[in-house]
Amino acid sequence: MQKFKRSTAGRWLGILGSYGVDETFFRTAHGPCPLCGGKDRYRWIDKGGNGEYFCSGCGPGDGLELLSRYTGKKKGELIREISPKVDKYTAIKKNPAPNGDARIRKIMKESKPVSSFAGGIVRKYLKSRGLKASALLREHPGLPYYEGNKVLGVYPAMIALVETGTALASLHVTYLTPDGHKAPVPSPKKLLTPRCDMTGASIRLTKPYPTLGIAEGIETALAVITLYSKPCWAAATAGMLEKFVPPEGTTSIIIYGDNDASFTGQKSAYTLAQTLTQKGFGVTVVMPRLIGDFADEVKNV
Ligand SMILES: [Zn+2]
Structure with a gap:
């Protein structure tokens, strides 16, 4: 058991994922529990690297406990399944900040x-x-x-x-x-200073959709939602917009760019468009008519 614990430390994200536990359950923010549901009773901690989680509905546990209850398999059976291929699951580093x-x-x-x-x-x-x-x-x-x-x-x-x-x-x-x-x-x-690698991160303002909008600022994304009734997330900065990684299940992206006099917003929008097109996503770039962003468009309606 100790050997299993040591060899799987830091790899639970990959292990649980390979058994179909959805990635949305690996957030440190409160959310629904993969075992007993609810809305915000559960969060993933992974403090010791053993996939630790806490649920105010069904109690705390580690990755093995979660997986056993999730799959209905006995722990011993899971250990026998996981142990031979443990190196295949990537280890994740502890939070550096x-x-x-x-x-x-x-x-x-x-x-x-x-x-x-x-x-x-x-x-x-x-x-x-x-x-x-x-x-x-x-x-x-x-x-x-x-x-x-x-x-x-x-x-x-x-x-x-x-x-x-x-x-x-x-x-x-x-x-x-x-x-x-x-x-x-x-x-x-x-x-704020990130607590882990922020590459590809974004501000999720709706649930994920197969066709999803992405804008630079929060107000811009909310303007898209308000003006067009379309789901739209925010990247926070122009630099992060260029590196945005769409969520699982999304196949088309609409980039709502900023029409900057300096061309910063346009550059970021088209850099992302190029990257995502190369990755096989359907991509559309939409620019506001005037200099500014879509949050300014709301004022002009
Ligand atoms: Zn629970």
Whole structure:
């Protein structure tokens, strides 16, 4: 058993995946449990690298426990199946940035989905821009704004989860005023230090769809959802847009680019278009009519 534990350490993502456990269950954010369902009772921790998880519905366990209950197979049987091919499952490194990790955990704990605030500040902010909130956004009641090590103020904030297919990589924070405007700070939008490799990550504003839109900014993506009633995610930055990796099951991508006077947005949109076309995706690039982004289009409607 100890030998099995050692040899499988750090490989549970691959092992569970190979038995058909969906990648959405390998998030450190709260979500439904692969064993007993629910909405937000479960999260994957993988703290010791043994696939540890916690569920407030059916209890905690490790990767082997999860797999045994998921497949209905006895643990001994699974050990016999997995052991001979353990090297085939890629090992994943532990989170390299403990500070970022602790901060992200704290903010996740202190924030709530926007839907749990009647007349919330995030909804007020988005409404003032003609945008509907996504249920996947969160609101933090009062988050310290740092410039270097100095706290310049405490503001309510819109929190967006930056996720790879398998992990919560970072958080995107928009600092707000209580009456729903951007906070008067040097950079009201911040992408926190990631807790793991962020390559390919994005802000999921809807569930995945076979045809999915991707935009650079959150407001831009929400504008696409509002204007066209089409699912759209946000990449957070132009650099991340270029490296966006569509989720499992998505075959067509509509890139809603930014029409920048500097051509930064166009360059990122077409770089991504080229990469995804080469990978076999159906790709369309849509640009706003005027200089700006689709969030500006909402104002012009
Ligand atoms: Zn459960």
